[in-house]
Amino acid sequence: MAKAYLQMKYHPAKKEVEFRRFENGKEQAIRGGKLQKYMNKKGTFVLQDHGNEFFREIARAFDSVKSLDMRVITTKIDYEDLEQMLEYYNTDPETKCKITPTLLAELPDMNQTFKEVANFGEQAVAILEAHRSKLFDIKNISQESVKKSAEAFAAQIDEEAKNIKEKIESMNDNKVSLCFTGVYSAGKSALINSILGYRILPEKITSETAKLFQISSPKDEKKVSIIFDIDNVKTVLEWDENNNSLEFKEGPH
Incomplete structure (x- = not known):
């Protein structure tokens, strides 16, 4: 009897996973429905959100066999993450079934995918804008009814082009948020400063920061700034490269 194996296809852009079971070269139903909840x-x-219990449910779907081959279709980066996750799972003393991964096929890198989607979006915007300009070249455009129709259509094109541009910009936003919490004087500020490589937050043995702070890298076209939001009143200080100091930019005087 040939050994059964599991095929897993994980698409990080679509954020979905698909499981298929094969035995003797033929696809077999996955019993128990334990993996169906993930496919739904x-x-x-998101693969990286799951831990050992995820792999245990995979093993249970195969009647808790002692070893299982997993053939994976995903991006190279996500497969490398999966390998590390399985290495941790396989060394867990509670693990009853060892899972061995193999990269069956590699999906395009996410950066490449985003570039292609962004390029398609930019081309779509160019086409929309070209059609918009042609609307006002129509003869008898001065007729009120035709002019109103053209203006309404042009406004709709503007809105669609704006939506496409916003989606392209959102794809370029690779910001990852990390939240640090802890008791007073536990060293949160010192840890954050160490990670950043800059002494942004004040450090003392006694409680010093004692407030909620959000630190993020400014976009290329924006200056480094500190923003205070107290009782819905916004105050902004911006770094002035010439004076090498923070300057008042916005807020109550």
């Missing part, structure tokens, strides 16, 4: 999370499944 289309648009929300």
